[in-house]
Every structure is written in C-alpha cells, then in structure tokens.
Amino acid sequence: MNTITSTTFPEATGISASCIMDALREIDARGISMHSFLFCKDNCLVAEGYYAPVKKNDLHRMFSVTKSFVSIAIGFLQEEGRLSLDDSIVKFFPEYVPNTSEAHPWLLATTIRDMLSMRSCHASTTYDKFSSKTDWVKSFFTVAPTHKPGTVFHYDTSSSHTLCALVEKLTGMKMLDYLRNKVLNEIGFSKEAYCLTDGFGVSMGGSGLMATSRDLMLFALLILNNGKLNGKQYISADYIKESTSFQTATCVTGPVPSESQGYGLQFWIGEHNSIVCYGMGGQLAILLPEYNTAIVTTADTQGYQGGNQVIYDAIFCHILPELEKRQSPWTPSDEEKLAFEQFMSKLAMRPLNHNKAASEAWNNKFENVNDINTSFLTNFRPIMSSFEWTYVIKKASDAAEALDKNIINETIWDEISFEMSEPLTPSCTGKVSLKCHVFPSIVDSTVDSPVTFEFGFGALKEGTLNMTTHMGNRADEPVPVSMHYAASAEWLSENMLYIRVHLLDTSVGSIHIQAVFGESDITVFLRKQEETLFGEFSGHLYGTRQ
Incomplete structure (x- = not known):
C-alpha cells in the first residue's frame, strides 16, 4: 500500500505555509532549476509541488541517492547472515582476485564497511564511466590501491557499484527487485521505477536509480522512522542508526558546508544534525529527525557552482526556524489554504529571461x-x-x-x-x-x-x-x-x-x-x-x- 495517504496543510503540523513558500521563492530567485519539492512532517505530506512540465508520476534520475538504497540492501543481507560488514570484499569476488598471495594487501584488507563509509583503498572511482565495454566491477579489484583502507574519506562511486554487484550476486536478483521484495512493494514504491545498468548488466549502484519524487519520500520516511513503517519493522533499527551516524570526516574534501559535516554508511551527515541522501544536481532527501521531518527535492543544479547549497540554505533559513518554534497545530483560514494550494499548483520551470x-x-x-x-x-x-x-x-x-x-x-x-x-x-x-x-x-x-x-x-x-x-x-x-x-x-x-x-x-x-x-x-x-x-x-x- 502507499504509505503517503495522510496529507494536510503545514499549519496542522505546527508550521506556517509561508515558510515553505518563502524557501521556494528564494530558490527560484537564485536561479535554481527545480523539478519537485515534497515536505513531510510527522508522517503527513504537507507540501507537494512539481515544476511544470515535470509531473507527479515522472521517473527522475536520482544519481547518487542510489547509494543509500545499496546501503539498505547490504543491511538486509547482513540480517540474513549472508555477509558481515567486516568481511573483505575480495572474499566474494574470487574471479577477479584468483591468487590472493599476489594481491595488494590494501585491497585484501578492504572491508564492506570500508566501502560503505567511503574509506576504501581507492582515492577515486576506478572505472571509466565513459565506457560500456569495460567491466566496472572488475576495475575495483584491478586498479592499483592508493592508500590503506579504513582511514581517510574519498568519494569512490566504484565502491557503491561493487557493493551493488555483491547484492545482485548473492541474491540472484536486481538490487531494486531485492529491495522490492524486502520492503519497497509494501510501502508503495512505484512499479515503474528501475535502475540503469552498466555495460555488463550490473545495476548502477552509484547513480542509476530512476524513480518518482514520492518514491524517494517513501524511502526517506523509512529511514526517518528507523526502518519502521505502517507498524512493521522492515530493517533493523540498529543498522539504520549506524548507517546514518557519523562514521568519518569529510571536511578535508567537502567543497561546501553541506558536504563537510561527515559521512555514514552511504548516507551524508548534513548541517543542523540532518541526514541526507544526496544525488548530483539537487536530488536530495533531507531528514531532520529532531523534528520528524523529511524534505525531498529534485532539480538540475549542474553548471551552477554551489547550487545544491542554495537549496540547503533556503530550507535552513526559512523552514528550520519554524520547526524550532515547536508550535502547536492550528487551522489556517480558507484564504490561506487557497493561497498555498495555488502557489504549489503553479510551480513551473522558468523559461529564459536573463535579458x-x-x-x-x-x-x-x-x-x-x-x-x-x-x-x-x-x-x-x-x-x-x-x-x-x-x-x-x-x-x-x-x-x-x-x-x-x-x-x-x-x-x-x-x-x-x-x-x-x-x-x-x-x-x-x-x-x-x-x-x-x-x-x-x-x-x-x-x-x-x-x-x-x-x-x-x-x-x-x-x-x-x-x-x-x-x-x-x-x-x-x-x-x-x-x-x-x-x-x-x-x-x-x-x-x-x-x-x-x-x-x-x-x-x-x-x-x-x-x-x-x-x-x-x-x-x-x-x-x-x-x-x-x-x-x-x-x-x-x-x-x-x-
């Protein structure tokens, strides 16, 4: 069933609709090309808007948000006893490392936990993303390591891709299909969602998810509620807490404040104690557990230096202060309801008008x-x-x-x-x-x-x-x-x-x-x-x- 069945006005959860409108106006004024905005508080959807011509049921490329899905799939496999986070990744891919006595010791020492926390033995993604003819998974095991694993943070998408390959190898299923059987079908994830694949048929665990904005909100609510929805505990709360807790520092390489707060297990630690599923170009699920709030955006900030930070700043400038007030719910006037409904329904991508x-x-x-x-x-x-x-x-x-x-x-x-x-x-x-x-x-x-x-x-x-x-x-x-x-x-x-x-x-x-x-x-x-x-x-x- 679809978990997002409860909808209401923001005031019914103790925040003013005006703070949401102010945030979106600021984002628009700064020239960000937004595609959607969803806001849930206390498991109620209080704001949902799509920027025409983007529509509610459109599948959107979520880019690195996919990594957080891979993390949850690994968590399920750990619960099933098929792996331990402290297992060496080489253990599961002997075809790429047939002779461990000749393998680099840093590769042999790289664990699933190291890869989840972006502390693998590689300083960058090992595969050639411009090639469909090379084996992306194999590259993780054949490219020479740069440093000892489990030490410093380096954003390595090949780690996520290889972990996705591990999920598919152990289950015999596509990563998203495995998650569908475990949780996604029951919480209402769209049937049309899918994951792009590399040239060898492996789901692109680092960037390939195609899903709706509501799909991403459903996933965000699962994480926000520590793996429990509709009264059912789908995945261990302990794993959720571990994967969304600070595991390693990112301030040395983080280019903007939102990427400098730390990293969990394929989840970012954000500003103001937030947890973030982060995708290139403004694909974001921002969780504020302290206020039982989840915010989802899709956008295109590519080419806009610091564009994602503009989205964060608008949310933290206009919406967070309202949450911090912890006001009691109230009923907005009919005029206020109509104004908010019209505002959200008229969102649209802006045509050119620079000059x-x-x-x-x-x-x-x-x-x-x-x-x-x-x-x-x-x-x-x-x-x-x-x-x-x-x-x-x-x-x-x-x-x-x-x-x-x-x-x-x-x-x-x-x-x-x-x-x-x-x-x-x-x-x-x-x-x-x-x-x-x-x-x-x-x-x-x-x-x-x-x-x-x-x-x-x-x-x-x-x-x-x-x-x-x-x-x-x-x-x-x-x-x-x-x-x-x-x-x-x-x-x-x-x-x-x-x-x-x-x-x-x-x-x-x-x-x-x-x-x-x-x-x-x-x-x-x-x-x-x-x-x-x-x-x-x-x-x-x-x-x-x-």
Whole structure:
C-alpha cells in the first residue's frame, strides 16, 4: 500500500505555509532549476509541488541517492547472515582476485564497511564511466590501491557499484527487485521505477536509480522512522542508526558546508544534525529527525557552482526556524489554504529571461519597423522578422582528424538551420536543427532526420530529442537516445539568440546554443552540462548562409 495517504496543510503540523513558500521563492530567485519539492512532517505530506512540465508520476534520475538504497540492501543481507560488514570484499569476488598471495594487501584488507563509509583503498572511482565495454566491477579489484583502507574519506562511486554487484550476486536478483521484495512493494514504491545498468548488466549502484519524487519520500520516511513503517519493522533499527551516524570526516574534501559535516554508511551527515541522501544536481532527501521531518527535492543544479547549497540554505533559513518554534497545530483560514494550494499548483520551470531589460530596450528602439534600414532588418535583425535560414558549417573538414582519434565532437556538424515564426508576440516559437552528413556510419540517425530542438519565447516548449550521441565523445561508444526535453530561447541582443534545452529523462542536464547572426554568416557556441553524453554539443561552429 502507499504509505503517503495522510496529507494536510503545514499549519496542522505546527508550521506556517509561508515558510515553505518563502524557501521556494528564494530558490527560484537564485536561479535554481527545480523539478519537485515534497515536505513531510510527522508522517503527513504537507507540501507537494512539481515544476511544470515535470509531473507527479515522472521517473527522475536520482544519481547518487542510489547509494543509500545499496546501503539498505547490504543491511538486509547482513540480517540474513549472508555477509558481515567486516568481511573483505575480495572474499566474494574470487574471479577477479584468483591468487590472493599476489594481491595488494590494501585491497585484501578492504572491508564492506570500508566501502560503505567511503574509506576504501581507492582515492577515486576506478572505472571509466565513459565506457560500456569495460567491466566496472572488475576495475575495483584491478586498479592499483592508493592508500590503506579504513582511514581517510574519498568519494569512490566504484565502491557503491561493487557493493551493488555483491547484492545482485548473492541474491540472484536486481538490487531494486531485492529491495522490492524486502520492503519497497509494501510501502508503495512505484512499479515503474528501475535502475540503469552498466555495460555488463550490473545495476548502477552509484547513480542509476530512476524513480518518482514520492518514491524517494517513501524511502526517506523509512529511514526517518528507523526502518519502521505502517507498524512493521522492515530493517533493523540498529543498522539504520549506524548507517546514518557519523562514521568519518569529510571536511578535508567537502567543497561546501553541506558536504563537510561527515559521512555514514552511504548516507551524508548534513548541517543542523540532518541526514541526507544526496544525488548530483539537487536530488536530495533531507531528514531532520529532531523534528520528524523529511524534505525531498529534485532539480538540475549542474553548471551552477554551489547550487545544491542554495537549496540547503533556503530550507535552513526559512523552514528550520519554524520547526524550532515547536508550535502547536492550528487551522489556517480558507484564504490561506487557497493561497498555498495555488502557489504549489503553479510551480513551473522558468523559461529564459536573463535579458528582459535589454530586450525591451531593443524592442522600444525599433518600435517602428519602417525606421529600420531594410538591409539591416533583413541581414542583422532576425528578432524583428520570421525567417528560415540554413548555414553550411565550414568546420566540417576538421571532422576527419577528430574521427582518426576516435573522437566525436562539434566537428561532426556540417549544417545548422533556424526557423522562427510569429515574431515579437507572446506565442513566438522557433526551431533549430543540426545535420551531420559526414559520418553516416557513426551518426546515422542524424542523416535523414536532423537533431532538432523546438523552443518557445517566454515559455518552455516540450519535445523529444532523437539522436545517436556518444559516451565520453567516443566514436566507438554510440548511445541511441529518445529523450524528453523542454526548451526556451531569448534574444540577448539584436542579432544574438540564446537557446537553453532542459534534459528531463535518464539524463538530467542541459544543452545551450548561442547563435550570433551576421550579414550572411553565423557563429555558434555549443555547451552541454550533462555527465557522460552529448559531447557533440561542445565547442564552436562557423557557417555561411545558403
């Protein structure tokens, strides 16, 4: 059954709805691209909002939140007597260490506990995340150790991935399926949730969970209640307490306060005595046990230095003080209820609007189209007119050299086209398309069907990105994708167009296209903010109009 059946207004749990709205307003004002926000207190859901076009039942990439799920799976295996946290990891993978007498002593000494607490013998992730052809698990045992295990904290995703492989090896099941049988099905975890896999079929225990925001809240409530929900103790309270307690210091490597408070067993110790399931880009489950509160966010903070800290700071600045008051519940007025409901229901991702003042100035300057030199309008002022222009990219000849090096990058593109309709109206939309004819055997999906993004002005326009991208820009690592996106654009000046594409799928990130139109040519800057794919959208293009 779904554990989240009790919903109410914040005031019914002793906090004001205004503190939640203030926190979300601050996050929005700081330019964070939020996707969802959920707030539970005393096991009641008091706030739930999704930033359009994100929807309640959408599966979202949770990235390193996955690690906390792996920890719980290991806890269950310990309860079943299949392992001890003090077992050496080598014990379970003899195929990778056939001769222990020749193995490095630091590898042999590495225990499951060391790996859970990010104190393995490796200073960083051992596998090549850009490769689907290498064995990620094997790399943990074959890459040379850097230091004695059980000592210093180093964030090592290969530890989490290897522990996930251990779960799947011992159970004969996918990690998430094992957790479904143990707890997730009973507490209402969505049937559609799944975990991405590496090239060898092992669930990506360090970053692969695809789940809804409610799924993450259910998991957070399980942890907040020390493994007990609906009156049933699913996992040992002692294991929950151990895994969410300080095990090692992180202040030496933590770049921001929220990552400098310490680490448990695949759970972060956060500010203000919080416990955090932490995923790249703003995927967070923030637990405040002292106030019986859990907060879940999904977002995209990639490319925003300190972006996750902005979310933490807004919560601790506006919501925490309300919790600290420990007020008795009260009934909000009908007007207050309506205002909060409308606020949460109208949450939406913001379209581009960086240069509102400049855009208005340009529009005012050229309010009378007849005042504009006809040549200037035709050649330099696309903002004032609809158009369909195609440019031949002059950089395509460099692609052969890139291919020789097995590299796929922006040099593959040899044509870019722009279409604009209904200029200077609120409903103005556009489309940008890129074509590649140079290497059809590699980027075959772009030959007959160009890579196309549709976008709105002052509004996000949704679409599906269909193309073959590449892991780590490698020509021998093609990845066909059909990915949901939402895009908007704005004119930064009379001849400079900026398009931002939000990726809302197994990839969470963004693609940025800046185009400067000349009299008969174009200069384009491409930038992607995504972990492993879409290297084709990085660099500069120059072309002339056909």
